[in-house]
Amino acid sequence: MFYQRWFKQRWILVVIGLAIADTLLSIWIGQQSYRWLPPQASAESMLVDDLFCLMTTIGSLIFFGVVGTLIYSMIFQRAPKYDTSDGPPIEGNLKLEVIWTVVPSIVIVGVAFASYQTYDGMKILGDIGPKALGMATANAAPMTTEVVKTDPIEVRARQWAWEFYYPEQAVSSTELHLPVNQRANLKLSSEDVLHGFFVPAFRIKQDIIPGREIDFEFTPIREGRYRLRDSDYSGTYFAANQSVVVVESEADYQDWLAIAAAQSPTPAQNRAYREYQRSRQNPNGGGWATVEPAAPPVVNYASSDEESYE
């Protein structure tokens, strides 16, 4: 009797110990999760990374709990070689089944709520309220914006080039310059097919829909050069359709605008166009017919080192 109770208590202690170990391991993995992501270069990235850390922690807890249990069974609950008997005919356990329905439901509601909070904090498309995307609407300035709102920078995507147009200065560029710590307002449009505006260091992305203009906003918080990628498959030279976002101080940003405005428009380098011309000179390259790339954009400021970024 005493031994039985002692055994039962020991079993409970072992389970509690394992649960604590699982929790500690999961918290540690959750903390590691920040290192799997690009630098945090926007206000949005901090919100998203905290959410990812939370989900990684909870996910690790579940994964190691379930898989640990399975592996324990696989190692210690094997049938002896000549044992053909069956295991205990347990068909279910109402209490257990209620627990593993209710507890995950609560966790899921929690994760959904945290996600809602995160998305609400990002406001990349403005407020969440029901309004048709891309239609002309009065855009309420988000609370975080303290400066006077300027006309949005126009982001023009095409097969396969990025062009950024600053309407107030009438400056066009193949790289996107933004002042640090200010809300960036972009107007995304596409001249042909779907493209995706994706800056991994900002944790933001928006498909660009031909026939619509999409108002998109975020706040860069760290100076540097960051990769901008086309994220929605756009045809032959999709992978080559990349550019750079330069986040700089307000003074540098104004200097850059002034320098760019003073330059007369010239055709920029364009990888898709270059590759296409090369493949036409060498028709035995083994490719199939492709949509012809648009001519390189003619811009005031052509990025000189597209490949340098963090």
Add this chain to the structure above:
Amino acid sequence: MSNASMEALQPSLQPQPGAPDNWKRFFTFSTDHKVIGIQYIVTAFVFFLFAGLLAMVMRGELLTPEADLVDRTVYNGLFTMHGTLMLFMWTFPMLNGLANYLVPLMIGARDMAFPRLNAAAFWLVPVFGVILTASFFVPGGPSQSGWWAYPPVSLQNPTGNLINGQSLWILAVALSGISSIMGAVNIVTTIFRMRAPGMGWFKMPVFCWTVLAAQLIQLFGLPALTAGAVMLLFDLTVGTSFFNPELGGDPVLYQHFFWFYSHPAVYVIILPIFGVFSEIFPVYARKPLFGYPVVAVSSLVITGLSGIVWVHHMFASGTPGWMRMLFMFTTMTISIPTGIKVFAWVATVWGGKIRLNTPMLFALGGLIMWVFAGITGIMLASAPFDIHVNNTYFVVGHFHYVIYGAVVMGFYAAIYHWFPKMTGRMYYEGLGKLHFVLTFIGANLNFFPMHPAGLMGMPRRVASYDPEFAFWNVLASLGGFLLGVSTIPFLLNMLSSWARGPEAGDNPWRAIGLEWLVSSPPPHENFDEIPVVVSRPYGYGSDEPLIANASEKE
């Protein structure tokens, strides 16, 4: 068709190895559900190998950051055809094959409800398989718009020809849809109308529940996809403007049509594999399926929820914030019935008398990879996080953990488990275990590195990439080649065992189920006398008989 003369000559119409003439039955318009089942599975596996080869060329290209092994157009054709073939020529036909073979046997029926419709549905599969394969040889090559075929890219037709890769692709997908609807009508009718006496809903094996749940999705979802495909075909060939923005169409509308079916389609694929897990764990743990009624019903809950989650594929698309939030909540709820199943399987295995035969190893490996896929799935359901990883390799990794980790592993588990029933022969355990080890290592090596690459920001569908992603891509490529190698012991095992493996007997696993009461391979029309079911399935550890007329069985 007339089988009378053949019946007179042969006692069993199930093809037997060593009797060369009756191999021909696999190449004929047979109406026997067992022959059709094997026809489906073998045809699908051939295309699995082909589409896998395409993937290995892609992994070869991705060994280095530059686009150097194949031209960009070729790479784009490769990933489009890899995805299309794997879904429409491998997973759907393979699962239809399993359902065809197993459902009538499991519910005590002599055949499917509509045997000729069944054969017709199967014979469409090689037809659209040939159309898809032939699209490699038309001018301009196969479709290069990805397996989603999103317009306007899918409407751009650089060759100017009416017959091009994209139009053939749409034709094949439409035919696939017709075949799937024919199959779904047949399977749903069979399960509703042809269960043996005594087999109430809660005496039906979970595999049949999951097949029913999956095929109901085909019935409500496929019309939307087919409508979208027809409109896309009209836009492409006769210049309508449903989706063409230049003429006032809306490309996002296509995305709704596409995902309204194609997200539930993932459940069409995974649900029968849940069924396979539910059948296999009790046999090799020697315990009843834990919480059987809940596991059974949760399949139908998943069916219902799968119809209201599709916008989570469009969190970064032209969708307003409220829609993203709404579908985020619905998507997360689907993890609850799925979680219930996972916990039930763990509880089934727990405390059992476990035998790690090849089917059990594949089922456990599949379950572990499924748990991982489920967790990344909940992450993807979270709209703000999804916005970062949407259209990156994180999604590709998640999807392949589902489709290779759970579905292909589950398929292998099913094949090893029912191989003795299908052929009357036993496979070689050593080769099976070797196959498992190679597959499990290969799948994780191939698909795990996709997650960090995606988190770092590597978009999917790229032929070239920035050098910072090279490390993870080299690992993934090595895993991909290992997966290619892993099919060799499987093929060797299946072919040699079927030809000259040891006799398996009717029930080598001492499994409980109607299919194990008939001979291996089962006779034509399965049951001399339709059994009367008196117990729940999975009566391991209790002595109650499964059927009333057990004494009369041979």
